[in-house]
Amino acid sequence: MLxxxxxVGERFRVLRTLGQGGMGTVYVAEQLGLGRHxxxxxxxxxxxxAPGFSExxxxxxxxxxxxxxxxxxxxxxxGLDSGFLYLAMELVSGETVExxxxxxxxxxxxRAVDLTVQVLEVLEAAHVLGIIHRDLKPANxxxxxxxxxERVKVLDFGLAALGGELNVRLTQEGMAVGTPGFMSPEQMRGLPLDGRSDxxxxxxxLYELLTGVPPFPVAVSAEAAxxxxxxxxxxxxxxxPxxxxxxxxxxxxxxALEKLPELRPADAAAMRQELLAVLDEPLGPAAPKKRGEGKKTERGLGLARHEVPVPKPVAGGLPVGVVASREGSTETTLVMSLSACGFQARVVSxxxxLGELGALLFVADGRESLAHARALASRPGAPPVLLCGPADDWELVTGALEGGLFDFVPLPLDSLDLTRKVSRAQKSKR
Structure with a gap:
């Protein structure tokens, strides 16, 4: 630390430490000559x-x-001074949304909508220049x-944008560029990003501004991911409620919280227009739920039903095969769950x-199941293979994503999630 x-740079005198983040330390400094902080x-x-980072x-x-x-x-x-890369930026006062x-x-x-609209205005200007923030959160x-x-200032464009190409490598070293509670699914996977990630x-x-809690209020980063x-x-x-x-x-x-970028608003301007239209609407009481609506669980299947419509499987889609690393009742339960979602499903050897299948679900039983699932996926003519296992087994999750498998289906099963992923797999096979 300084x-x-x-x-620094022969013109910035360090006055005090302001904070520390994943990519650097922030100081309050005086710019000599101008006398500004x-x-x-x-x-x-x-x-x-890191190779190439300075350039x-x-x-x-x-x-x-x-x-x-x-x-x-x-x-x-x-600039660069004695091995230190630095960025001198406007010093703001006030408080964070956090x-x-x-x-x-x-x-x-x-107020929640107005603050969000202001953030989107900044993102419009940034995305035109090709700058993706990558770390938007209440603290920034x-x-x-x-x-x-009341005006919103978006902080840390510098550190977040500059970390883009290093994201995957730094994450592998145990240092993520971004905050798991607010990162898009594609950013967690290390995929190329565009403005829809922001x-x-x-x-x-916005979800937290409206409810007081983030979409997934868990403390452990792996669970949030x-x-x-x-x-x-x-x-x-x-x-x-x-x-x-x-x-x-x-x-x-x-x-905006769709898992797939193509299902989100097209860009910041489109999302901003949707929110501005909301401000013109009268605020009335929440519509009462009809009797029997809400989230229910089918006993024995661990299959959650949601108020949102579940997408229908592809008409005439190829059957879905189910394989378990260890024979038992799990395969039958999964077949029943798939059938409840409208798929043709059966246990296969x-x-x-496997060529006649539109997708194959492999039920994991321990980390050694990864090798078996990858072997099936590498067979000539094999359908897309989806690994099915506990959602809290982070090594299993990341192993599935890094091992060439089509996707990961967490247990307990969720009808909407299961239908989306299997439907996507069937479409890719076609």
Missing amino acids: QVGQL VALKVMHPHIAR RFQREAQVLARLRHPGSVEVYDY SLLLREGAQPVP LFLDNHEGR LYSVGCV VAHLYRPVPPLREMR ALSIPQSLEATVMK PEGP
Whole structure:
């Protein structure tokens, strides 16, 4: 860490430490000559030494300096000094949305929507420049007062955007670029990102503004990652039963939180327009549920039913095969669950022909099941293989994603999640 009084880049004198994050430490520094205070973000040395990072840092810093929006933090300068990569940025005052939520809890609908609209305005400007934030969360949204109006400032564009190409490598080293409770599924998988990844994070923030809790309020990072990858988002009224919001607002939130990017709003402008339309609607009481509606569980199947319509399987789709690493009642239960969702399903032998199947579900029994499932997936003419196992077995989950399997189906089964994934597998086989 830098010492108080240390000079960086021959023009920034360190005054005090402001905070520390995954990619660097933030200091309050004085810019000599101008006498202004700045936020000086200095990359951790092991990140700065990563191959190619220095060149990418300077290239991206130039792009970030072009991001001029009232809701973004202005970049003043950047450079390399004695092995330290630094970024000098506007120093803001006020409080974070995270502090607001801790103090007040869930926010009124108009305020929650207004704050989110302001964030989306900043993202519109950033995405035009090709800048993806990658770490949007309440702690990175700052509130200040500008001409009598509450204004949102989006922080940490620099650290988040600059970490993009290193995301997968840093994660493998145990240092994730991003926050699991707010990261999109594709970001957790290390896939290429576009602006719709940020929209997923915005959806998480808006969800917490409306309910007082994030979509998946779990403390363990691995559990949060599993939830965002595989579990349906709980309806807003399930988290806050007395919540009264327009149905169109709930629809926009749930759309932003879709697991697949193509099902989310097309871009920040589209999501912003949807939310602005919500502000024009009258706020009435929540529609009462009809008798018998809600979430039910079919005994013996562990199969959850949701208020949202379950997508129908592909008409005329090929049958789905079920294989278990150890014979037992699990295969029969899974076949019954698939049948309840509208699929043709049957238990098959792993040694038999698989080419006539549209998808194959392999029920795991321990980590050694991964090798067996991968062997089936590598057979000529094999259908897409989905591994089925406990949602809290993080090594099994990541092993499935990294091992060339089509997808992971967590237990206990969820009807909507099961239908979506098997339908996608059937379509890919066709």
